[in-house]
Amino acid sequence: MAMTDAAPRTALPARWQDYLQLMKPRVMSLVVFTAITGLICANAPIHPVLGAVAVLCIAVGAGASGALNMWFDADIDSKMRRTRGRPVPAGRVQGADALALGIVLSLFSVMLLGMAVNWLAAGLLAFTIFFYAVVYTMWLKRSTPQNIVIGGLAGALPPVIGWAAATGTVPLNAWLLCAIIFMWTPAHFWALALYTSEDYEKAGVPMMPVTAGAASTRKQILIYSLLFVPICLAPVFTGLGGVAYLAVSALGGLMFLVLAWRVFRSRAGDTHTDERKDDGLYDVKASVKDARNLFAFSILYLTLLFATLLAEHLMGLPALGLSLGVPL
Structure with a gap:
């Protein structure tokens, strides 16, 4: 079972950069970019403040997915050279803290997007977080070589969320x-x-x-x-x-x-x-x-x-x- 018990317990105290790293900022930047593209390509009038809120919520939702992924995958991350330096397997952040961060950010991003913009976009964001954190991370990644094919849907949905935020539709x-x-x-x-x-x-x-x-x-x-x-x-x-x-x-x-x-x-x-x-x-x-x-x-x-x-x-x-x- 994928838990964080295997992660080292002795390490330097966490810095704010470690919590930022939990949210996978490089992945988040691509998510934000494609979401903005969807929002603009919708060619629909949206108040700049609401547009900014939508992009912020999508970015935070992506960060929540990253934190949940790093919490659950700490055991396998510790075995791979590319990922062993991540905050949880390196012991700089406790798994429980990464889990809490992911849950809080998920709830914040979905609820704010729904209340400020529209619930279609919020529902799509909630589905995206669930699909990446649960369907891909907890199931597909460890069970099938088609993991990134099916799991790729999570990374492909941000422009749809952006479009839905602008228009309330997904054509x-x-x-x-x-x-x-x-x-x-x-x-x-x-x-x-x-x-x-x-x-x-x-x-x-x-x-x-x-x-x-x-x-x-x-x-x-x-x-x-x-x-x-x-x-x-x-x-x-x-x-x-x-x-x-x-x-x-x-x-x-x-x-x-x-x-x-x-x-x-x-x-x-x-x-x-x-x-x-x-x-x-x-x-x-x-x-x-x-x-x-x-x-x-x-x-x-x-x-x-x-x-x-x-x-x-x-x-x-x-x-x-x-x-x-x-x-x-």
Whole structure:
């Protein structure tokens, strides 16, 4: 059973930075960015204060999910080089404190969003926190190699929440933003897993390279990439994206497929040894540079996609697309 009893009990006192780290600020920044994109792309009038409250609640909800994840996963985090320095496994924060922080932040973010903005957005935020903390962290992560595929829904929902906050509705284009992130997740995380699989194996996490092998993982990365890129082009045909988005999604998608093909043709992950030179995620051995390159570019590509949509809608640039009657 995943509890924090295995975490070290003797360590330096917690600092405020440790509690911030519990909330996974880097993940939170991506959540906030995609949520703002959803809110702006809705093209609906919303008071700036209410918009700021919505973004704050989504950010706090993401932080709550991170704290709950670190509370429950302290046992496996302590076994992996990438995560052993986190506050709970390192002993700087007690598991009970991380749990309390996660619960308090969850209740605060959902209730404030519901009372200040609307209950549809609040309900979606509550579902997202539950899905990440319970469905993914407590169940999927330890039970199936499809953990990040199914669990990726939690990370894909913020733009839908942002859209719901602005309009009180969740039309097709809102779910299209969700689909882009959802389909991006497998190739992104499996590329990382190809050179961190030893960590996952030590911790008993059934990540795809551990259970199916590196060759199967490379094949699935290519398959998901072939499905992902056309979805990135879809906003052009639904009236969501314009000329700039078409250029970014097409050219970036082509590069994404080239990198995925190179991973497929490589031997990344075959050596079954730790492929990193140090604790960094980007300093890797030559045998897995193709996987590292796809992992790094996937972050850039997703950022550019959402940044372009955000810029187009902020600048009021005309959208392309067929007349499909899709509300923006």
